[in-house]
Ligand SMILES: *[C@@H]1O[C@H](CO)[C@@H](O)[C@H](O)[C@H]1NC(C)=O
């Protein structure tokens with residue numbers, strides 16, 4: 237079997253070193269920003285935290301779950317006074333987790349540079365590849381396996397980057413008896429580990445298919461979109477490691493804050509729950525549904541393949557959750573199946589989990605976490621995908637800064653969840669289509 241090795245020569249590192257010295261101070265925007273763990277006793281505490289996010293724009297890194305998981309909140313020096321007062325007044329307990337975010341971001345960057353220097357012949361999904369490298373890999377795969385893989389250029393991001401996905405099929409997507417499994421990553425820019433997971437899935441299906449997984453390739457058609465939000469992703473490399481949103485500019489709305497939360501920008505109960513009207517907020521949904529070219533591309537994939545998409549897996553990081561609709565706490569008529577498939581996914585991943593990870597929590601996104609509107613997960617469910625999920629990968633206590641040494645494990649573990657849900661999709665798709 238031929239595999240594409242991902243090699244970087246030394247001149248690349250020289251250039252990288254020069255480039256990184258230019259941006260040496262880029263993490264300073266988070267100087268004296270701290271992260272606090274907050275203990276949540278009940279839904280009132282969850283609400284207190286949510287209101288604090290709305291009012292102060294504190295950046296919630298982990299929403300937590302009452303009595304199960306603590307929340308994690310990044311607080312700037314300007315926000316801290318009111319943050320502490322509100323928590324104290326409501327009797328919430330909190331503790332310092334990260335004293336200076338700029339410092340841990342620098343350490344993370346050094347960790348990545350060291351990882352790159354220390355290993356040769358690394359596969360592209362064993363690292364955090366840049367946008368151009370991901371495209372190059374997809375192009376190479378499509379060129380090498382023309383009977384199996386089609387590269388689709390779906391359109392441009394706000395800043396003009398091509399957003400590309402792969403279609404993987406043994407029958408050129410022409411067999412309507414096969415379900416389509418659609419997964420995407422990197423909707424939120426700082427959630428870096430989501431892209432390696434999508435690329436590893438490409439690898440397992442195309443370059444490294446195991447005998448006992450032939451059915452996954454032969455009985456299912458795949459759409460894999462590794463980077464939904466390339467502008468945000470590149471910006472998170474060059475300027476702001478914690479960037480989450482898109483990078484669209486709308487000067488009538490704001491001259492200082494760019495981008496919207498893509499995962500609030502879909503046309504489903506738009507701008508109703510879990511959003512902020514402040515254009516500088518991490519949960520600002522935009523001026524209108526699908527104001528962003530990036531979300532329109534996901535919408536168009538869903539609509540183009542809708543009758544055959546059995547499962548949409550919208551991949552995020554971090555928290556160990558498999559979530560489903562709707563974000564307003566209303567359950568779908570097929571909730572029993574929706575829950576069963578999600579639980580099978582969680583169990584398959586838990587079976588190989590690292591001791592330092594929590595168990596996957598499964599459930600309705602509003603009931604398990606907090607209420608939202610305009611999410612990709614809800615949109616998929618709303619337009620008729622039977623199983624539409626948000627998958628929050630493990631963070632191992634490192635939040636968005638998952639050390640590169642963990643990527644292999646997350647790739648392998650998540651593939652187990654993807655494989656089992658693909659097989660369940662096949663069964664459910666058959667019974668759905670035979671009824672028609
Ligand atoms: C929740 O959202 C879904 C999807 O838009 C909708 O069908 C349902 O009616 C909503 N439920 C309530 C109580 O608003």
Ligand SMILES: [Zn+2]
Pocket residue numbers: 424427552553
């Ligand atoms: Zn996310």
